[in-house]
Amino acid sequence: MEPGKDISIRPMNLEDINWVLETEKICFPDPWTGEHFKSEIVHNNFSEPIIATLDNEKAGYAVTWFIADELQITNIAVHPKFRRMKIGSSMISHILGEGKKKTIKFGYLEVDNNNYGAIGLYREFGFREIGMRKNYYRENSGDAVIMMKELD
Numbered sequence: 001m002e003p004g005k006d007i008s009i010r011p012m013n014l015e016d017i018n019w020v021l022e023t024e025k026i027c028f029p030d031p032w033t034g035e036h037f038k039s040e041i042v043h044n045n046f047s048e049p050i051i052a053t054l055d056n057e058k059a060g061y062a063v064t065w066f067i068a069d070e071l072q073i074t075n076i077a078v079h080p081k082f083r084r085m086k087i088g089s090s091m092i093s094h095i096l097g098e099g100k101k102k103t104i105k106f107g108y109l110e111v112d113n114n115n116y117g118a119i120g121l122y123r124e125f126g127f128r129e130i131g132m133r134k135n136y137y138r139e140n141s142g143d144a145v146i147m148m149k150e151l152d
């Protein structure tokens, strides 16, 4: 990333949904809907959806559930324009930091086993493969790898 670029993380709000949906459609073959994101923001008390900005421009988002002593990253994406600039890393650092504040013990996520970039990113943060869900992804019938990290 160029020196001086400023990555910030803030809560996602309803005004972000249009941008999130545009990005979601670019990133995933089976995108979440606007209602889904709205529900995460308004109704799901376990959910903390976030937006990452680069120099105040929206660049990525993530949705994480914090339940009992576990967190689960249920959605994370960076707009293609902003990839390999550590936006994804910044969101994961933020999520794990929140987890520590809430005395979370375990972090989980599921990822398409062909998504080598994302798997590499999660491994860098100490997530390890603990299982597989066969034919998890409707559109491409890919298998999902379940990854887990113990928070210290």
Ligand SMILES: CC(C)(COP(=O)(O)OP(=O)(O)OC[C@H]1O[C@@H](n2cnc3c(N)ncnc32)[C@H](O)[C@@H]1OP(=O)(O)O)[C@@H](O)C(=O)NCCC(=O)NCCS
Binding pocket: 027, 028, 076, 077, 078, 079, 082, 083, 084, 085, 086, 087, 088, 089, 090, 110, 111, 112, 115, 116, 117, 118, 120, 121, 122, 124
């Ligand atoms: C996966 C994703 C969130 C990564 O976001 P990002 O901001 O580009 O990631 P970062 O810049 O923080 O990457 C950090 C490190 O992860 C690894 N990595 C990330 N993307 C990679 C890729 N496409 N190929 C190989 N390694 C990759 C690299 O080690 C990278 O470090 P480097 O750039 O110094 O080599 C982004 O590619 C994305 O939105 N993909 C589409 C949606 C998706 O697959 N989401 C995950 C669903 S589980």
